[in-house]
Amino acid sequence: MSFSKNVVRLVNEEYENKRIKNEGLKDSRLIEVYSKIPEIRAIDKELSSTGVNILAVAIGSKDSYNEKLAELRARNQELQEKRNQLLIKNGYSEDYTDLHYDCKVCQDYGVNGGKLCSCYKNRLIEEQFKLSGISNLIKTQSFETFSLDLYENKEEMGELLRFAENYVKDFATIKENVLFAGGTGLGKTHLSTAIAKALIEKCYNVIYETAQNIFFDFDNDRFRDRFSDEEPVSQKYLDCDLLIIDDLGSEAINSFTVSCLYNIINTRLNKNLPIIASTNLSSKEIRAKYHDRITSRLFGEFTIKMFHGNDLRKIKK
Ligand SMILES: [Zn+2]
Secondary structure, three states: OOOOOOHHHHHHHHHHHHHHHHHHHHHHHHHHHHHHHHHHHHHHHHHHHHHHHHHHHHHHHOHHHHHHHHHHHHHHHHHHHHHHHHHHHHHOOOOOOOOOOOOOOOOOOOOEEOOOOOOOHHHHHHHHHHHHHHOHHHHHHOOOOOHHHHHOOOHHHHHHHHHHHHHHOOOOOOOOOOEEEOOOOHHHHHHHHHHHHHHHOOOOEEEEEEEEHHHHHHHHHHOOOOOOOOOOOOOOHOOOOOEEEEEEEOOOOOOOHHHHHHHHHHHHHHHOOOOOEOOOOOOOHHHHHHHHHHHHHHEEEEEEEEOOOOOOOHHOO
């Protein structure tokens, strides 16, 4: 399980702000109550001194310790009840001046019993979806919406679907690089998006981006402030658990994009971080378009999955 550092930072800040906000709200509710019901202020003053009194009893004579403690507890309870009654009498709920949490389970700390609270995990996943580049695509393209009925070559598509499902299932142990090849509208994007969505839901840091945009980010980072504390935008393509490169081959090929692609593939291979790339190019076109050092990686290190059939987008129309 891993989330992008930026996502974690963002959500942690959000939780810290939540705690500050709720403390502030509690304080203003208390101020409001004190001004309307001065008696409650006096009660609170006495209640806060109970702790000091208990300590005084503890270090005092041992003989009367239990007796005095019981006395203090009874007084405490009495005050608490009086306080509640006053609140209710004035139209407030008993817990009006308590600290209210957005999430009672983790009290807005994001962790509960050493585990990530589901509220926190869901926020991380939500932000990871935004960062991944598929937040719009997943609405229509997931395993749940993948229908074999739409395809003429059902058997072949069924195998590709099983491959994609197993890819998700075995992701923790098998880090496989995959090249989805075939024409447009054959389901490559749908299956890659489905994989991305399912893995993000399993708390993996998945980035999905077109080849063109990836190279654009690397290009932009060449001119960034070298002394900036912020991580270069392109760093995520090298660090994420799974990088999905859509439409490889649609980018302008030049020495910069070629060295970029080589850097991405090599860096990720060294870190054992897989890539799924999809391309409309045939193997012949790939060889013609890319330098040997790229093609040897693509054909040597990637499992190639071919998509055949007719353009679904045309059939749907
Ligand atoms: Zn929570």
